[in-house]
Structures are given as structure tokens and as C-alpha cells.
Amino acid sequence: MLRRYNEVFESLDEPMLHYIVKNLMKNDREFLDLQTRYYKRFAKVIGGNRAAIFFQVDNYLDQIVRIDLQRQLPFINTLETEKDQP
Numbered sequence: 001m002l003r004r005y006n007e008v009f010e011s012l013d014e015p016m017l018h019y020i021v022k023n024l025m026k027n028d029r030e031f032l033d034l035q036t037r038y039y040k041r042f043a044k045v046i047g048g049n050r051a052a053i054f055f056q057v058d059n060y061l062d063q064i065v066r067i068d069l070q071r072q073l074p075f076i077n078t079l080e081t082e083k084d085q086p
Contacts, residue, residue: 035055042051
């Protein structure tokens, strides 16, 4: 999805932004579903406390990656401002 964003970055329009946001939400939902399934499995095998610690670390690492990616992407309002300039 990021590759697609980079390909059309200069010409993002409202339908494309809608498509990107919709797919980001879909990916987040699928990732949360995956974490939920695995948390239940982990809790059975290693106990609830250790499973919670594992997912706390997993979420921490996920947020670090997301922040790093976000730093590399321009804000949408920046795109709008640049379009208005000659």
C-alpha cells in the first residue's frame, strides 16, 4: 500500500485518499484479529501474564515502525498547500 501511495503521491485525489484510508483500516482490523487469535493461543501455552507482556512488547515495536513510516510520509494538508502554489 505504501508503494502505491508513493507512486501516486503527486496526484492524490479524494477517491484515492478514500481508497488508501479504507485499506489502512482493513489492514489494521485484520492485524488486530490476528493478534486476538494468537493472544488466546499464547495465553493457553505460556500463561496470561507472559502473553500480555509479549503483546505489550509487540505493540510497542509496531508503534515504533508506524512512527518511523509516518515520519517519511507528508501530511495530506501539505499536499493541498503545494497544489495551491504556482
